[in-house]
Amino acid sequence: MPSFAFYKNEFVPLSEANMSVMTNFIHYGTGVFEGIRGNWNAENKRSYLFCLKEHYERLHQGCQVLKMELPYSVDEMCRITVELVEKCGFEENVYIRPLAYKSAEALGVRLHDLECDFTVFAFPWGPYLPDKVRCCVSSWRFPNGIPRAKLTGLYVTNALAKTDAIETGFDEAIMLTSDGYVAEGSGENIFLVINGELVTPASYDGILMGITRNKVMELAEAELGIKTVERHVDRVELYNVSECFLTGTAANITPVSEIDNRRIGDGEIGQITEKLQNIYSDVIRGNNPKYLNWCTPAKRKGR
Numbered sequence: 001m002p003s004f005a006f007y008k009n010e011f012v013p014l015s016e017a018n019m020s021v022m023t024n025f026i027h028y029g030t031g032v033f034e035g036i037r038g039n040w041n042a043e044n045k046r047s048y049l050f051c052l053k054e055h056y057e058r059l060h061q062g063c064q065v066l067k068m069e070l071p072y073s074v075d076e077m078c079r080i081t082v083e084l085v086e087k088c089g090f091e092e093n094v095y096i097r098p099l100a101y102k103s104a105e106a107l108g109v110r111l112h113d114l115e116c117d118f119t120v121f122a123f124p125w126g127p128y129l130p131d132k133v134r135c136c137v138s139s140w141r142f143p144n145g146i147p148r149a150k151l152t153g154l155y156v157t158n159a160l161a162k163t164d165a166i167e168t169g170f171d172e173a174i175m176l177t178s179d180g181y182v183a184e185g186s187g188e189n190i191f192l193v194i195n196g197e198l199v200t201p202a203s204y205d206g207i208l209m210g211i212t213r214n215k216v217m218e219l220a221e222a223e224l225g226i227k228t229v230e231r232h233v234d235r236v237e238l239y240n241v242s243e244c245f246l247t248g249t250a251a252n253i254t255p256v257s258e259i260d261n262r263r264i265g266d267g268e269i270g271q272i273t274e275k276l277q278n279i280y281s282d283v284i285r286g287n288n289p290k291y292l293n294w295c296t297p298a299k300r301k302g303r
C-alpha cells in the first residue's frame with residue numbers, strides 16, 4: 001500500500017515529495033518537526049491519532065521560535081493529517097511526521113526573509129525501542145541556552161548520543177544537562193520510581209516538554225493515585241531507583257532494565273511501569289472511553 005505526503009499544498013505519493021538541494025532548511029537545520037502516532041484499533045477498524053492538537057500546538061510554538069508564519073492554522077494541520085491517514089489507509093500502527101521548514105531555495109545563515117512551508121507524511125512503524133532497554137549516560141550534553149523545541153538542527157547532539165550508545169552496546173542514551181543533571185533520552189523523557197512516587201526532570205532542566213510525559217503524569221495520578229515530582233535528578237540517583245522508564249511518542253512507555261551496567265530493580269519490568277503501560281496502551285487505542293477525547297479517529301475511506 002503506498003504512503004502519501006501532503007507536500008506543496010497537495011496530496012502526492014510519498015515517493016514524489018522531493019525537495020531541491022538548495023532548500024534552506026536542509027543546510028542550517030531551520031525546521032521544526034513533530035512525531036505523532038496513529039494507533040490501529042483492529043476491532044473498530046480505525047486509527048486513533050493520539051494528542052493530535054497538542055502536537056500541532058507544539059509545532060506552532062517551534063515555528064514562532066524560528067520566525068515561521070505557516071499558511072495553515074493548527075486546526076487546518078489537524079484536518080490535513082486526518083485526511084492523510086485516511087488516504088493512506090494502513091491497517092496497522094503508523095507514525096506521522098509533520099515538518100515546518102524554511103522552504104526558500106536560498107542559502108545564507110538567517111531566519112528572516114525566507115519563505116516557509118509545511119509538509120506531513122505517514123508510514124507504518126512498529127516499536128521504536130526493544131521491550132526493555134539498557135541505557136548509558138552519554139558524554140554528549142545538550143547545548144546551553146537553546147530553546148527546547150523540536151528544531152531539526154538541535155537533533156545532531158541527540159544523534160551523536162544515540163549512536164555512541166548503540167556502538168558501545170546499549171540501546172539508548174541518557175543525556176545530562178550542561179550542569180550535569182539528568183535530562184532525557186535521545187528521543188524520550190525519563191521517569192524514575194523512588195519510594196513509590198514518580199520523579200522526572202523538570203522544565204527548568206531544559207528538557208523537551210513531552211506530550212507523553214504530560215499524559216503519563218495525568219494517568220498516574222488519576223488512575224493509580226501516584227504523584228509525580230518534577231525536580232533536578234542527579235546521575236548517581238539513577239543507580240538506586242526501584243524502576244525507571246522512558247516516555248515518548250515513538251517509544252510509548254519503555255522500561256529501563258539497566259543504566260551504566262547497573263541493574264534497575266530486578267532488571268525486569270517494574271510493577272508501576274507495567275500498570276502504566278497497560279493503562280496507556282488502552283488509552284492510545286481509543287479503548288478507554290474516559291480518555292477518548294485524547295484520540296482523533298481516522299477511518300479508511302469507503303469502509
Ligand code: PMP
Pocket residue numbers: 035158184185186187188189208209210211212213247248249250
Ligand atoms: N525528548 C526528546 C529529545 C524527544 O525527541 C522526544 C520525542 N518527541 C521526547 C522527549 C518525547 O516527547 P513526546 O512525548 O512529545 O513525543
